[in-house]
Amino acid sequence: MLERIRSFFHGHRDLGPYLLFGSLTTVINYGIYLPLYNSFGVTATASNLIAWAVSVMFAFWTNKSIVYRSRDWHGRTVVRQMVRFFGCRAGTGLAETALLFLSVDLLSLNGNLMKLLVSLFVVCINYVMGRTLVFHKR
Numbered sequence: 316m317l318e319r320i321r322s323f324f325h326g327h328r329d330l331g332p333y334l335l336f337g338s339l340t341t342v343i344n345y346g347i348y349l350p351l352y353n354s355f356g357v358t359a360t361a362s363n364l365i366a367w368a369v370s371v372m373f374a375f376w377t378n379k380s381i382v383y384r385s386r387d388w389h390g391r392t393v394v395r396q397m398v399r400f401f402g403c404r405a406g407t408g409l410a411e412t413a414l415l416f417l418s419v420d421l422l423s424l425n426g427n428l429m430k431l432l433v434s435l436f437v438v439c440i441n442y443v444m445g446r447t448l449v450f451h452k453r
Contacts (some may be wrong), residue, residue: 328384333442335375341434359419359426360412367408374441375400383450392422396449399446403444407437 324403344366349364379385379396414433419426 320444329384330442332382333378336374336382337442340370340374340377343373344434345430348430349371349427357446359415359430363412363415363430364408366402367411371399371401371404371408374404378445378450383445385450399449400445404441405449407440407444408442411437 347366347369351357351365354360357365363397363440375397378400379393385392385396414436415426415429416426416431418429
């Protein structure tokens with residue numbers, strides 16, 4: 316059992332940095348979402364879209380340079396990675412926004428709690444897509 320755990324973490328060395336910088340991305344996201352939603356009366360959907368756009372820009376840079384250690388900064392590579400990254404994040408961003416719209420704006424569930432629960436789901440999906448679709452080694 317211990318060998319399985321060790322093998323998993325050896326094959327996923329990017330998991331630690333992903334969790335660290337993913338946490339920072341989440342802080343940025345919440346740092347924008349919470350004041351917009353709680354203090355300025357912006358809907359959960361609009362607050363989430365604004366927070367998403369800013370946090371995804373930060374996430375691309377940290378994921379490329381630090382988490383997955385992608386050292387190729389040639390224009391063609393960066394554009395390809397950006398298109399994939401933003402495409403994947405747009406998909407999970409739309410799913411997050413739809414889930415928040417459904418749960419908060421339509422069903423009147425707690426916006427702060429739902430943001431947390433939906434975010435946990437999105438973080439897992441983003442890790443898998445970043446590792447397999449965007450910054451994978453050929």
